[in-house]
Amino acid sequence: MKLVTAVIKPHKWEDVRMALESVGVTGMTVSEVSGYGRQKGHTEVYRGAEYDVALVPKIRLEVVVGDEDVETIVSTIQTSASTGRIGDGKVWVSPLDSVLRVRTGDRDDAAI
Amino acid sequence: MDGYYAFMLIATALVLMMTVPALALFYGGMSRSKSVLNMMMMSYIAAAIVGILYVAVGWSMGWSGDVASGGTFFASPFDMLWLKDVATEGYVSVMFQMTFAIITVALISGAVADRMKFSAWVVFVPLWALLCYFPMAHMVFSCTEDSLICGRIGAQDYAGGTAVHINAGVAALVLVLLLGKRIGWPKDQMRPHNLTLTMLGAGLLWFGWYGFNVGSIVFTGTTDEENLAQFFSETGRTFANTTLATMAAILGWLLIERLMHGKATSLGAASGIVAGLVAITPAAGAVDIEGAVAIGVIAGAVCAWAVGLKYKLGYDDSLDVVGVHLVGGIVGTVLIGVFSTSDGAGGIDGLLYGGGAGSLGDQVLGVLVAVVFSGVVTAIIALAIKFTMGLRIDEEDEVEGIDLAAHGETAYDLHTGMGGGGGGKTGVLGTQPVVTEGAR
Numbered sequence: 001m002k003l004v005t006a007v008i009k010p011h012k013w014e015d016v017r018m019a020l021e022s023v024g025v026t027g028m029t030v031s032e033v034s035g036y037g038r039q040k041g042h043t044e045v046y047r048g049a050e051y052d053v054a055l056v057p058k059i060r061l062e063v064v065v066g067d068e069d070v071e072t073i074v075s076t077i078q079t080s081a082s083t084g085r086i087g088d089g090k091v092w093v094s095p096l097d098s099v100l101r102v103r104t105g106d107r108d109d110a111a112i
Numbered sequence: 113m114d115g116y117y118a119f120m121l122i123a124t125a126l127v128l129m130m131t132v133p134a135l136a137l138f139y140g141g142m143s144r145s146k147s148v149l150n151m152m153m154m155s156y157i158a159a160a161i162v163g164i165l166y167v168a169v170g171w172s173m174g175w176s177g178d179v180a181s182g183g184t185f186f187a188s189p190f191d192m193l194w195l196k197d198v199a200t201e202g203y204v205s206v207m208f209q210m211t212f213a214i215i216t217v218a219l220i221s222g223a224v225a226d227r228m229k230f231s232a233w234v235v236f237v238p239l240w241a242l243l244c245y246f247p248m249a250h251m252v253f254s255c256t257e258d259s260l261i262c263g264r265i266g267a268q269d270y271a272g273g274t275a276v277h278i279n280a281g282v283a284a285l286v287l288v289l290l291l292g293k294r295i296g297w298p299k300d301q302m303r304p305h306n307l308t309l310t311m312l313g314a315g316l317l318w319f320g321w322y323g324f325n326v327g328s329i330v331f332t333g334t335t336d337e338e339n340l341a342q343f344f345s346e347t348g349r350t351f352a353n354t355t356l357a358t359m360a361a362i363l364g365w366l367l368i369e370r371l372m373h374g375k376a377t378s379l380g381a382a383s384g385i386v387a388g389l390v391a392i393t394p395a396a397g398a399v400d401i402e403g404a405v406a407i408g409v410i411a412g413a414v415c416a417w418a419v420g421l422k423y424k425l426g427y428d429d430s431l432d433v434v435g436v437h438l439v440g441g442i443v444g445t446v447l448i449g450v451f452s453t454s455d456g457a458g459g460i461d462g463l464l465y466g467g468g469a470g471s472l473g474d475q476v477l478g479v480l481v482a483v484v485f486s487g488v489v490t491a492i493i494a495l496a497i498k499f500t501m502g503l504r505i506d507e508e509d510e511v512e513g514i515d516l517a518a519h520g521e522t523a524y525d526l527h528t529g530m531g532g533g534g535g536g537k538t539g540v541l542g543t544q545p546v547v548t549e550g551a552r
Binding site: 044045046047048049050051053 | 298301303304369372373374375377379380383416419420423432435
């Protein structure tokens, strides 16, 4: 079992969700986050005063998947989230020790 | 003159709307989300306090003398105490002047964002209205022979370039010098938290300003017929001038902004509106429409530059009361001496229309007197408060946000279900939710 976490551009979120649904992903957790990478922030000017806005708004989505689906899901996110421009985001995969479905008590692969 | 009376009722309501809610929205949007309620409350509480005080003594201090003997600085506060001997049909004039007193005091609040004790503001407001605004209104608006700025100096001020804008602008400057900078200014991010509120407020100010300027007509005729003719011609002029100057100021501000900083901003447009309205306020009756456009574009450009001065000189005039109201007020008041025409309300040709420099000199002198009077009186009041009850909130409260510290509220509940974002007593993480039995 793996946790796939992706940080993507907010306006690509609909594309990514639809692409993931088309490869069989049935659920995910999504949060509005902010951060920066190589893209850095931007500058805003108010009455002549410049402000460096370091943090850029992003969407973070988290999907719990079985080991065999990891590659499909990571590449689906990559193709659907990509604009080819700086700031497209990142995807990372981490191992999971156990998973529990709260309603039924199912464990691990049965709970995915 | 029935039409005039009906118009004045509406004009009075319009000017009150400039403070509640227009100015509160304009300033509230520019402040930070942790202090927007306090910023808006400073306007609302000013309306309540100054309004009652004006009826008590303000009207009397302004208008109780006759034309020949009204006092140089102010008239008797007691002759018309609580509107004694004022006929009820005169109340509309009282209410109209009252709304001017209210907005002048409220204008100052933009300079002291985030850090002035609410209790200190509540004490400052009536003292400043009593000792600074009521006298200045007498000196400018009563126009008795003795009154300093209108009667003795002869400076023209149609609706309050000196009494309202220079007065509030100087007071703001003095107050921020005594109050000090906000923690972290100018290094930290203190950008406006909601410019849509500011755009809305600026638009409402523009709308209300028609009451402010057009309602400031003073009749000079001896018969109703003469006055009616003056009403028709002069209100057309002041309405058009108010409109055109404001439009020109938007363009002037945006042009300077585009040249100096690369982009034309919405805050620039909102600020240009106010700068233009401020500058045309004293000149609305004196100039023709070309003069109004010239004053507007100059005011927009000069104020767009002047709001940068605080960074060079190091005073934290948070929302640019000095850069917009003091500078815009000076621009408009002084330029009357250049652009006024003899067919205008003052009947004087300015420098550009062959009237010589005499009028310009009077205007400059009027400005200087207003600056000195407001500066000295404000300094005395602010120092008295500073060394008794104190002007400033605790450092910790300032960092946490004055909304919570002074009013026990936060403006926005952006995380419904999690008890709100801003330090309230409810919340899921770390604090115990406070839920009444019924709500469970």
